[in-house]
Amino acid sequence: MAAVQPKDSAPPRTGHDQGRATADARYWMQILSNYRTPSRMRSIVELVITAVPLVALWTAAWFAFSLGHAWASLLIAIPAGGFLVRLFMIQHDCGHGTFFAGRQANDWVGRVLGVLTLTPYDWWRRAHAIHHATSGNLDRRGIGDIDTLTVREYQALSAFARLRYRLYRHPLVMFVAGPAYLFFLQHRLPFGFMRAGWSPWISTMATNLGIALVVAGLMWLIGIQAFLVVHLPIMLLAAMAGVWLFYVQHQFEHTVWERDGRWTQQQAALYGSSHYDLPAWLHWLTANIGIHHVHHLSSRIPYYRLPVVLRDHPELREIGRITLPESLRCVRLVLWDEAQSRLVSFRDARAARR
Template sequence: MQPAHNGDGVLDARRWTRILSNYSAPNRLRSVAELVITALPLIMLWTAAWFTFSLGHAWASLLIAIPAAGFLVRLFMIQHDCGHGTFFASRLANDWVGRVIGVLTLTPYDCWRRMHATHHATTGNLDRRGIGDLDTLTVREYRALSWWGRLKYRLYRNPLVMFGVGPAYLFLLQQRLPVGLMRNGWQPWASTMATNLAIAVIVAVLTWFIGIKAFLLVHLPIILLAATAGVWLFYVQHQFEHTSWERDEIWNLHQAALHGSSHYELPALLRWFTANIGIHHVHHLSSRIPYYRLPRVLRDHPELRDVGRITLLQSFRCVRLVLWDEAQRRLVSFREIRAGDFQETAPNRAAPSP
C-alpha cells in the first residue's frame, strides 16, 4: 500500500482518501444490531421516565432523562450515517430509516441531508460559509462591524446562547421550516412538513394517553439535553484553535477535511454514545465509512491519532475561541484581539498542489 505521506513525511490528505475507501462497506447485520441496541433502550428509558413521573418522582424522571438523551444522540448519529449513505448498502433503506429517526430527533432527514452535504463540501472555506456550519467571522470582518453588529455576534457566540438557547431554538423552532433552502424547490418543504406532521401525530397520541404535562416534563428534558450535546459535538469538531480555514482560491477539500476537523478523543463510554463521531477528521476524509468502522481506522493507521487531537478537558477551552485570525492562522478569543496587535490582512500563501 502506498504510504499516505509526501516526501517530507507530512500526511497527504488526498492519498488518505484512497486508503480509507477500504473501510467503507457497511455490514448489514452489524447495522441492524446497532439500530436495535440504540432504539430499544431509548424506548425503555422513556417509558421508565414516564412511569417514575406518574408515581410522583419527578427527580427520578429527570435522572433517567440523562442516559435517555445519550441514546437519542446515538440515534441521531445513525441518522447522520444514513444521510451519508453509509449505514446500509441500500439507498432506500438508508433514506427510510433516516426519515423515521428524523421524526424522533426533530430533524427533517432530506432537508438536513442536503445542508449537511453542503457542510462537507465547503468546510474550512472562508468564501463559502453559511450553510450547515456555525457562523464564524474573521478578525478583520469583526472589526469592520458596527457596534450593533459586534454585539449581535458576541451574543451569538456567548456560551449561554450557543449551548443553552441555541440548541432549543434549532431543534424546536428552526428545523420546523426549511430555513436557508427556500429557493431549492419543493423537496425541502416536503421533507420538513412530512416530519412536522409525523411529530404532531406522535405528540397528539402521547398527550392523549399520558397528558400534556407528563409529556412535556418527561420528553422536553431528553430533547434539550440531547440537543445541547449535539450542538457541543458539532462545535468542537471544527471550532478548535488550530483548525483550518482558507480562501476559495487556495482551499483544498482533502486538506480541509484532514486538518479542519478534530479528533475529539473521548472516554470509552462517551465514544459509544456519540457513535465515534469524535474521529471527525477521518469521517470528513471519507464520509462513506460507517461509524462502527472508524476506530479500526485509527488502530490500523495510528499516525492519524494525533491529527487535530483534542481531549475532553482541552475541549472546554475551545468555547473562548470565536474569531479566525488569517495572519496567525488560528482561532482567537475576544480578549486576544483586545490585547494583541493583529495584522489586518492575511499573508500571501501559495495554492496547494493538485
C-alpha cells in the same frame, strides 16, 4: 482489516502545511476507501441497541413521574438524551448513505428517525452535504456550519453588530438557547432552501406532520403534563449535546480555514476537523462522531468502522486531537485570525490590535 499502503506514497504526517498537507490528505483518502462497506447485520444490531434502550429509558422516566418522582424522571433524562444523540448519529450515517448499502433503506430509516430527532431528513442531508463540501472555506460560509467571523470582519462591524455576534457566541446562547431554537423552531422550516423547490418543503412538512402525530398520540396516552416533563428534558439535553459535539469538531485553535483559491476539500477535512478523543463509553454513546477528521475525509465509512481505522493507522490519532478537558477551552475561540492561521478569543484579537 489490514492496512493498504499505495506504492510510492509520501509518508503520513501530522502537520497541515499548504501543498504537502493536501498530498497527505489525498494519500489518506486512498487508504480509507478500504473501510467503506457497511454490514447490514451490524447496522441492524446498532439500530436495535440504540432504539430499545431509549424506549426503555423513556418508559422508565414516565413510570417514575407517574409515581410522583419527577426528580427521578429528570435523572433518567440524562442517559436517555445520550441515546437520542446516538439515534441522531445513525440518522447522520443514513444521510451519508453509509448505514446500509442501499439508498432506499438509508433514506427511509433516516426519515423515520428524523421524526424522533425533530430533524427533517432530506432537508438536513442536503444542508449537511454542503457543510462537507465547504467546511473550512472562508468564501463559502453560511450553510450547515457555525457562524465564524475573521478578526478583520469583526473589527469592521458596527458596535451593534459586534454585540450581536458576541451574544451569538456566548455559551448560554450557543449551547443552551441555541439548541432549543434550532431543533424546536428552525427545523420546522427549510431555512437555507426556502426557494429551492418543493423537495425541502416536502421533507420539512412531512417531518412536522410525523412529529405532530407522535406528540398527539403520546399526550393522549400519558397526558400533556407527563409528556412535557418526560420528553422535553430528554430532547433538550440531546440537542445541547449535539450542538456541543458539532462545535468542537471544527471550532478548535489549530483548525484550518482558507480562502477559496487556497482551500482544498481534502486538506480542510483532515486538518480542519478534530479528533475529539473521548472516553470509550462516550465514543460509543456518540457513535464515534469524535473521530471527525476521518469521517470528513471519507464520509462513506460507517461510524462503527471508524475505530478500526485508528487501530490500523495509529498515526491518525494525533491529527487534530483534542481531549475532553482541552475541549472546554475551545468555547473562548470565536474569531479566525488569518495572519496567525488559528482561532482566537475576543481578548486575543483586541490585544493584537494594540
